[in-house]
Amino acid sequence: MKRVRLAFLWHMHQPPYRDAETGEFLMPWVRLHATRAYYDMAWILERHPGVRCTVNFTPILLEQLEEYVAGRAQDRFLDLTVRPAADLAPEERQTILRSFFMVDWDTNIKPLPRYWDLLQKRGRDLRSVDVARQAALFSDAELTDLQVLFNLAWMGFGAEADEPVVAALRQKGRDFGRADLDALLDAQRRILADIVPRWRRLSERGQVELSATPYYHPILPLLCDTDTARRALPGLPLPPRFAHPEDARWHVREAMASHERRFGRAPAGMWPAEGSVSPEALEILSSEGVRWAASDEGVLLHSLPSDAGRLRSLYRPWRFSAGNGGDLPMLFRDRALSDVIGFTYARTPPREAVKDFLSHVGAVGDAWASDGQRGPATVGVFLDGENAWEHYPQSGREFLDGLYGALEASERIETVTMSEATLHAEGPAVPRIHSGSWIESSYRIWIGHGEDRQAWTALGRAREALAQAEASGGLPPxxxxxxxxxxxxxxxxxxxxxxxxxxxxxxxxxxxxxxxxxxxxxxxxxxxxxxxxxxxxxxxxxxxTTTGVEAKPLREPTLLVTPTLDGRETTYFEWEGSGLYRPGQHRGSMYGGAQAFHLLRYGFDLKALYLRLDPAESPGRSAELATQLRVVILAADRQTWVDFPIAPDGQLRPGRRRGEEVGKVAFASVAELSLPFDTLELQPGARVALCVHALRGEVEVERLPRYGFVAFTVPDPDFERIHWRV
Structure with a gap:
């Protein structure tokens, strides 16, 4: 008997990009993700029929995809692509320079030498580029190449395999003409038209379960009642109360109907937007015919008694009481296993990434059996199915091919759909689910900032206007x-x-x-x-923005510091005056949920550099996620790094660089590191950039800063006098 039932759920989502006034599509991401992720993910599954999984499409994504296929959608980026370069106005040429490098540079621009050269000509940091001046320096031929290369860079491995023009244009590389551009856009239209039929065929042959999300991807519990946010964060300031459960019900009901129209049957289950759930939301889901739902492990553990163990709790389906809707089966995502695919393995050799993933899934099955649990463990791996692949070499082809092939051959792991994974939710139903999402087990991201509250206030006023207009009866239906x-x-x-x-x-x-x-x-x-x-x-x-070389810290160092290296906050003042960086400053469209460390402090005295990393959850959890810290130092065109072990026992241990001992680390409640300037050959006044990688073996789990480097100058004896402040 296989020890693990592995349930993948790949979530495909884009917001509505149509302008409310003009009807124009302002952004191209439905069209461009279609030529990579939506097409690639179906293409690779067709070649691995032994892999079963669930793929989740939001209705608003499918609605916009249909608009492109029907020829009714024309986004601004597409308008700028089809216009001959000679006909572009100066403002349009500038927009192309700003926008047509919006793709991962390392994996999609560097492999195309002409594209990389055009990026260098424009300038890599838009904050320091005079775009109007640069646009005037670009020839029509260069802009034509840029029009082709931007759309070409968004073509994935499936498109390259199925559309000969894609491979031919990659081979040609430059000096494109209008015929090349027309051929590429024709291929793009064919790909878009084939996406829904392709997924429908995978569903009909039983390999893929297709699921949905409430229609416009709302945070369902907040539509039911914004005051729900205080259940997880009691002191959170909130906007005027917005409570429209009837709107939440519409999003669920219409999502079920639209899915049935497009795929021939209603979805069995739903991934609520951002895994956001509450008792009220579950009642709506269940009463509208949803037969399974899913969320994050943090929501589950907050729903159970405090002494519930993670192993026994996470790796099985549950039934939650959904009020009048009855009991709703649910499965919860393994945060770390989901996030290593979404945020880590893109920087890891594919073979090593596959080996790492399977070893950890297998370890779950072994631990489950050793704990005396009946049957196989059920592991939920739920993540964004589109954004990650932009950052993988070859759009993730080698990784996905290796992963699916290894799973087909595995004697220990069986892949299952979400309906199969939740079919046997045994035991009594849990009476009340925690109100939260997959991010921080709360709704802070969507309602916790002053800008969020202003937006909710505006929405609430417009919703009141609708209610008044409906009550007055004076306007046409x-x-x-x-x-x-x-x-x-x-x-x-x-x-x-x-x-x-x-x-x-x-x-x-x-x-x-x-x-x-x-x-x-x-x-x-x-x-x-x-x-x-x-x-x-x-x-x-x-x-x-995150395109610069340096990451902007929350605070620069202002005082010399000499902390005691004991892995504890020995005194409140020992890190006073240090620099501070928090990863949350520089996140893009995805959120790396499984953090090992959530805060980086950096400082120095005249002899050494000191770093402090604060665990995101607990020291033990950080040690589960990572086994070592690699501090990378850049100075005077030299790069070096020192590796430090992660062991949360408070013992002082040496770091190692090329086999030699360099610096010290202690980790108890926090990790504290020292690196002497003389061993790093750094003199006062030297400009230094650093980053810290949290590694599990050689697999990168996390990088601080997430982008770029934290920069500082090696201090001299005048440092505190220059930076003195009251």
Whole structure:
């Protein structure tokens, strides 16, 4: 008997990009992810029929995909692609330079020498580029190459295998003409048209279970009642109460109906947006015919008694009481196993990544059996099925091919769909589920910042205008239906994702404008004045981008520090004056949930550099996720690194560089490291950049900073006098 039942759930999602006023699609990500992730993931599964899994499509993603296939969607990036370079206005040429390098540079631009050269010509850091001046220096031929290369870089391995033009253009590399561009866009249209039929065939042959998410990907519990957010965070400031469970029910009901229209049957289960659940949300899901749901391990452990062990709790399906809807079977994601695919293995050789993943899944089965549990362990691996592959070499082909092949051949692991995984949820139903999401087991990301609260306030005012218009009965039903649809779109989670300081994007203004456009349009259709909170941009300007060499810390060092290396906060003041970096500053569209460390402090005295890393959850959990810390130092065009073991016992241990002992580390409640400047051959005044990699073996689990490096200058005796402050 196999020891593990492995349930993959790949989540495919994009928000609505259609402008509320003009109907124009502002961003191209449905179209571009289609030519990589949506196509590739089906293509690779077709070649591994022994692998079973669940793939989750949001209805709003499928709706937009249909618009492209029907020829009704024309996004701005596509408009700029089809226009001959000679016909582009100066502003359009500038927009191309800003936007047509929006793809992972290492995996998608560097392999295309012409593309890389054009990036160097434009400049890598937009903050220091005069785009108007640079645009005038680009020839029509260079812009034509850029139009082709941007769309070509978003083609995945399935497209390259099935569309000869893709491979031919990669081989050609440069000096493209209009015929090349037309041929590439024709291939793009064929790929988009084949995606839904391809997935439907995989579903009909029983290999893939297709599931859904509430229609516009809302945080369902917050639609039911925003005050629910205080269950996980009692002191959280909140906007005026928004409580419209009828809206939440519409998102679920319409998602079920739209899925049936497109795939021939309603979905058996749902992945609630961001794994967000609450008792009220589960009642709606169950009463609308949803037969399974899923969330994160943190939600599960918060729902059970405090002494419930992780092993016995996580690796089995559960039944949760869903009120009048009855009991709802649920499975919960193994956070670490899910996140290593989403955020770690892209930087690991594929063979090593596959070996690491299978060894950890197998270890779960061994531990489950050793604990005396009946039957196989059920492991849930749920993650974004599209964004990660941009960062993998060859869009993840070698990794996915190796992973699926190894799973087909495994004697210990059986892959199953979510319906199969949740079929035998034994034991009594858990009476009440925790109200939270897969991120921090709360809803902070979507309602915890002042910008979030302003957006919810605007949404609430527009929702009140709709209720008043419906009650008055003076407006045509079709007009109210239009207003309602704009409000449903504004209830999606994506707008609130980009508000606040946790995540950054070069397109923050566009996301802000899309949200406010829906709110304003809904109010106007109801005959009401637009909410004042939506009339000006909600998103503050000036957010940092992640394209520079240096990561901006929360705080620069201001005092010399000499901490006691004991792995504890010996005194409150020992790290006073150090620099501070928090990874949450520089996240993009994805969130690395399984963090080993959530805070990096860095400082120095005249003899040594000191680092302190604070565990994200507990020292024991950090040691489960990572076995060593690698400190990488860049200075004077030299790179060196020192490896430190992770053992949370408070013992002082040496670091090692090329077999020699360098520096010390102690880890108890925090990890504290020292690196003498003389052994690193660093003199006062030298400019230094550093980053820290948390590794499990040679597999990178985490990087601090997430992008770039923290930079500092080796101090001299005048450091404190220069940085003195009251």
């Amino acid at each position: 079709e007009r109210l239906a239009q207003a309602r649809r704009h409000l449903y779109a504004a209830e999606g989670s994506d707008w609130y994702w980009w508000y606040g300081e946790d995540f950054t994007t070069e397109l923050a203004a566009e996301f802000d404008g899309l949200f406010r456009g829906h709110v304003i349009r809904a109010a106007l259709l109801c005959g009401a004045n637009p909410p004042p909170e939506a009339l000006a941009p909600i998103k503050r300007a000036g957010g940092e």
